[in-house]
Amino acid sequence: MGAVRPRKVILLVVLGALAVGAALAYARYRRDLADALLRIATGSEVAQTPCGPVEYAVVGEGPAVLLVHGAGGGFDQTLDAARELAASGFRVIVPSRFGYLRTPQRSDATPAAQADAHACLLDALRVPRAAVIGVSAGAPSSLQFALRYPQRCTGLVLLVPMAYSPGFRPSPRARLIEETIGSDFAYWLLARGAASTIMGTPAGVVARADDAEKARFARYALQPLPVSERREGLLNDLTVVSNLQPYEIERIGAPTLVISARDDLWGSYQGAIYTAQHIPGARFVALPDGGHLWIGHHREVMGETAAFLTANARCRAARKRRRGPRSPGRCRSKARSGGRRRCSLRRSGWPARPSDRGCRRRSGGVRRGRKHEAQPRP
Template structure:
């Protein structure tokens, strides 16, 4: 999976070169809308031992911490966990290290993220929380559950993008490759061009989902996928987080899965092009008492499975009394 993700991220830079000439007016219009969705007044900054963390909240009820994946931010977290708001939960959605207004601290790693989230929860007055992590966000979610068992009511790694034992670690980028990708990721215009003019290719590569699934999905699911794609913009405000996640998902993590005691349900789709179904099955076997649900189709964006996926999460939380 590591090399696949790396090739996809490098390919995204080339994909972003899709023609954008003459697009200045719609680009400015769309970017204004995208920036408004992640406007600073919609979130707050909380100081932690590892620097400030940006966080937004929505809904009322038992707290549910949603850790977004690659390309995200608090806005993507709120989009992803929207069904939990409807189910009656208080969704807490931070911007992870390197995303939007959360800086990337020196020496950043999943354990530092977990500590920062614990400090953030202290500032919000939350002692215990159900934790979900999507894609690369599953790694700090797992770290949090291991490090803070008394604070973790339940754990949900969703399409978990991580390096499992037995896979070869991917060699780091060359300085030239890293420079080229960074240039592409800091160009909102180029990424907007790809998202606008080559959306199917972007969905199939960067988001690891079969575009035909989206085309055949309900209008509600198509709107959700569109919102997830658009939540990557402005990509220049998320570039450091994207590169950070690329490193973390391509290296083994110092997480003792056997020490995780929270009720755990991991979810994925068999056709996820990032191969997270294999990761979900690994976690179900490595975490004591964990369960896995692997849908036959849906890709990395779990297209057509959104209602079922969050209903399964709600069902486990109801079963363990987190309601």
């Protein structure tokens, strides 16, 4: 009897500890969920458009940039990036795509239909044209926008794009997420316990990162809360990225920048290479590591993006000035161009690497310099 009693005591202690741990975990979940609900309750508006209601936020002033979020997003996912770009002098428009937050899901929620919704939002905001940044699962509709509205797309940036490449295989992580997005608490447990898996970033990369990058990683892991408000959009994204289709991207004429990391566990790297190779003159920046959230390279990625957008905006402004009385500028006429003036992104401050040639616009179309670090076409 004496031996049985200590075992019962130990069992009760263990059960009590588990109960306390569960209570503390649930309390932490409730705090995280409350923070998430507060975050999405403010800072956005809903535009009534011919394409249906579209939720959006606007940050900053200057040339327009449409920042298209990835899977699990909503306008709140990319607000931090929007603020960084706004500090560089841009008006950043951040929509919630179909099925996310206050933008309802549609029966025809294809990337092409989503691109039309992007155009409808710009119409509602009286924005005639914009540069477009597609992040992760936001890439398909961004590519479609560049194809369907070439006169409105002033530039294209694709960050860790979920884009077609021959032989692409969907990540098994998609199934894991699909099984957990039915419950906010289930997703929270996954985000707290297996964040590197769902964020597509190797755990070792996060472990080696500085405190600021670790904090950014933690914010992104919890950002999909409440997942119940994003479930339809996330399921649609999982369907789209599991069945990526080749587009006629050779027809894209907008200056293009593509960035991805070699160790992206969501597999964006090969699609990024393929896309950069097939969009005429696109520039490709390969990160050696960093995963799907480019951990450890945030300043580089945002710096490349801001420099590209700034140089592109300067080129467009110079061309606009040339339509009026002749004035000195970065774009000069050349006799060998047959009297046509040329605008170079390099002269406007991009790319930073002197070995990369800038983009040149002629009256007959767009000619841009060689790709950076892109592998040869097969």
